[in-house]
Amino acid sequence: MRQTYTIALAGNPNCGKTSIFNHLTGARQKVGNWPGVTVEKKEGLLRHRDADLRIVDLPGTYSLTPFSMEEIAARDFVINEAPDLVINIIDASNLERSLFLALQILELGRPAVFALNMADTAQAKGIRIDEKKLSDLLGLPVVFTVGNRNKGIGDLVDRAIEEIRAFEKGKKTRPIRYGKEVEDSISRVLTILDSDPDPENIEALSRWNAIKLLEDDRIVKERILVRMSGAGEEAVAEAKACRKRIFDQFQDDFEIVLTEDRYGVIAGIVKETVTNLASRRIDMSRNIDLVLTDRFLGIPVFIFFIWAMFQLTFSLGAYPMGWIESGVGFLSARLDLMLEPSLFKSLLLDGIIAGIGSVIIFLPNILILFFCIALFEDTGYMARAAFLMDRVMHTSGLHGKSFIPMLMGFGCSVPAIMATRTLEHEKDRILTILMTPFMSCSARLPVYIVLAGSFFAHRAGTIIFCLYTAGILIAILSGRLLRSMFFKGEDAPFVMELPPYRTPMLKSLLIHMWDRSKMFLRKMGGVILIGSIIIWGLSNFPRNISYSVDYQGQIKQVMEAAETQMAAAEEKEQKILKDQVSHKIMEIENKREQERVAKSYIGRLGHALEPLFQPIGIGWRAGVALVTGFVAKEVVVSTMGVLYGVGEENGKALESALRKSGMTPLSALSMMVFVLLYVPCFATVMTIYREASARWALFNVIYTTMVAWAMSFLVYQTGCFLQG
Structure with missing residues (x-):
């Protein structure tokens, strides 16, 4: 059995x-x-x-x-x-x-x-x-x-x-014995505890309870007073008397005396069991740290590693990304041929496949990014990064330990904010929470890849690296500002262990990578699917739209004119005319589609927001995508996929649609800066609410959006000025 x-x-x-x-x-x-x-x-x-x-x-x-x-x-x-x-x-x-x-x-x-x-x-x-x-x-x-x-x-x-x-079968633990005075105190309290009939107060745990009462452990003291009533009060009183006696004898609290006894026991165990031949060995970790944590070389090496991570994410991820994109295009084309024109077909192709397909192609990039972060953690380099950033972080009134949650924010802001619980001081913790959303999470990466790939080609990896670097700098500057406004006080000292370097195991790296990527995949069947359907619905209704131009009549005129020309043309000229006619008809249909979307519900929303986004060079379609990004940043790409109608095209469909829509490299850069800095996703806001308070969650929403708009305005208007 x-x-x-x-x-x-x-x-x-x-x-x-x-x-x-x-x-x-x-x-x-x-x-x-x-x-x-x-x-x-x-x-x-x-x-x-x-x-x-x-x-x-x-x-x-x-x-x-x-x-x-x-x-x-x-x-x-x-x-x-x-x-x-x-x-x-x-x-x-x-x-x-x-x-x-x-x-x-x-x-x-x-x-x-x-x-x-x-x-x-x-x-x-x-x-x-x-x-x-x-x-x-x-x-x-x-x-x-x-x-x-x-x-x-x-x-x-x-x-x-x-x-x-x-x-x-009855074996019992062997209790650790301490000094005479400590053991005498434990025995006095233990005698009282053992007199209680409470079945949970078993022999081994009663010794531990006695030690905790002597250490004045609030949690254990409250539990014993509730469970044991009279005997509990007697035990607490005896523990207090023992603590006083120990203090009178050693001029130190019981906790200090017990800690010294513990280390005395440890010293004896180590002396009996350990032989140290370290002087004959070379400490490889220390030698590596001479370079990687050097005050002059350390930060340039760290910057290189981060740049290499994003360059690898973009360049290596481009190959499987292309395969997935081809698969999505093939599926869309096959379904287009199989299904008759209908509202369901439009929902399936232009809503679900266009939305999810626009995001799922970035799964390889997400996997590579998380693999690199796991590599930093498992080798021991993550702690070195915190050590290196200690001096930089002090400019914002924090220390290097705060940089570890912020660096985790490159993956996802939710666990990064939860990781701030390791910080000892509440002010440091809240300040780090408010700074972390400026660290660009993996959900923003698909937006960067689309825009940087569309307008900056081979420099895309460097552009993405610069965005992440800008996020770090703005986080630190914001920290300095917020510290001076809300968190005044002395900086906390930084003491942190630097673990030895280790050779990471592939299995462990893959488990870490997969655990963090599952969240991305879960969003496919949840928030991104629902978001894509909602965006499709808003962009396809109302169905009865009054067009400003008779597009169908224009197409009919083009075709009639072409028939007349074709009749009088030679065979070679007929082929050229067919291509010209197809191009003209496509232009007319594109204009009709643009007017239809502009007059849909989502178009009306976009035009209402246009005055807000126009000064930073962002069109109404991209503006709507940014608004939907509050749900999840991946939805920004899926929204653009729906609004630009890329569900039935092959290849670099969305990138091509963006270039044709009139978006320029400068406006694309402005949008990337806005995506980098503006309000974090809903899950992150709720995490801030749980970890800090509703007041700080609301403040973060307003503050990050204001910073994003101001920085995008600066980038776009400066670019326009320089271009003349």
């Missing part, structure tokens, strides 16, 4: 926990939020021999002290959900730092297995760990792993299942 177990993965940031989680669960993952907080929650399933395992990836944290949302989410899951086992992922090359969290996990009294991850990195640094002695000292299994190479993962799962079954 198969048994089902829940296993939690815990560990410090940059310990390789995500790599192990990806190898364990593969594509069988789901992502959401922890109940009550905006911290990302990852779960996956693993079938291993005779067991079904639910793997929960806890947020990366350095301790279980409830200061940040990550620490609270991790701790609450282990306590409230009571997983069958906790796998603590430990950076083998930095055992001393990792053991601080490990001891706190042991204090919870849950079954655990320690995975000494990145064993190859430790070995390269000359670090030798006696895992058998470490296992004996801690009373739990210890397994060496190399997460990014899938080494030791099978053994880790085997040992985890064995440990779970050993606890089912």
Whole structure:
């Protein structure tokens, strides 16, 4: 009979926990939020021999002290959900730092297995760990792993299942013992807690509760007072007395004394189990950092990497983009031949296929962009980017740590804004949230590719790079302005760990890339499909339009004149006349279509908005597309695809339609600047509302739109002035 177990993965940031989680669960993952907080929650399933395992990836944290949302989410899951086992992922090359969290996990009294991850990195640094002695000292299994190479993962799962079954048979955790004074205080509080009949107050957890009361943990204290009433009040009072006695004896708070004891235990464990031969090895990460984080070379190298990312996104993505575009054109042409003229045919070709087809062709570019971002993260370069940008970010009153959420905004603003929860100070967090929408998300990329590809050809990659750079600069300048207006105070200091460089594994990169791209695909069947249908409906109704010219009569006159000329012409001249007639008829039909769309509901809306967009060089069709972009930025392209009627054409249909519509390179540049800076999508606005407040969400909508219009006006009017 198969048994089902829940296993939690815990560990410090940059310990390789995500790599192990990806190898364990593969594509069988789901992502959401922890109940009550905006911290990302990852779960996956693993079938291993005779067991079904639910793997929960806890947020990366350095301790279980409830200061940040990550620490609270991790701790609450282990306590409230009571997983069958906790796998603590430990950076083998930095055992001393990792053991601080490990001891706190042991204090919870849950079954655990320690995975000494990145064993190859430790070995390269000359670090030798006696895992058998470490296992004996801690009373739990210890397994060496190399997460990014899938080494030791099978053994880790085997040992985890064995440990779970050993606890089912009665095995207990071995408590970590501290100094005499600390243990005496724990014993006093523990005696009171153990006298309570509360069935949830099991032996191991009661020791942890005693430690938390002595640390004056507000959350645990409130829970105990509610559950244990009289005994709880007695335990809290005893903890307070013990804290006073410890302070009188050591002139330090209990938390400080306990932390010193913890590090004393850690020092003893490290001395017993670790042999360090680091002096005989070369630290490759440090040597690489001599170049990549150099005060003079670091930023130019970083700029080059970002430029290369966008150049690769545009140039390499052009090939599969062309294949998908040809497929969309082929499908549209075949359906055009198969279906009789009708309203349904127009909806299918000009609405659904024109709308979705205009966006789905950019999937390869989105995949490449997310692959590059995952590459930066998995190699360890993302932390270096934050370190490099620290001095630049200080101009806006922030520090380099704020740049990581902003850099994530290149992918999607929603998780980027949620990532600001790692910032310790509320002012820094809100300011970073307000700056992040200026970082150009992947949803804007299709608009850039269409406009830059149409009007700037081979320089398109450089133009897109300049747009992203402009977004960073405007974000920083906005930060400086907003800081001086709303967030006055001293700058926070910047302390951040630089993880060692690692060789990324292709499987992990592909999982990261696919996870982030699924959102783009989900929009195809949701907001983009609905948006395309609505835009088609607004552009095709009302059906009875009074035209200013008798277009059908003009076509009839052209055909009659052509018949007369054809009768008197020779065979060679007849072919030329046919081409001329076809061209004239097409021109008349295009004029009729333009007038029809202009008099439709969406045309009326566009003309009403024209005075707003005219000073920045944007026509009414593009103006309507920008308005619909509030729902999702991908809808900008699908709206243009519908309004310019590219559903039944092949090749670079939308690009050709844009050039024929009278849009110029200058107006295209103005529109790209507006798309870069204006109001973020609805999902981002709602995320700002949840993470900050309704007031800041509304402020962001107004502020970003004002900045976008002002910068587009500056670009367009300056360009017009220079052109004479």
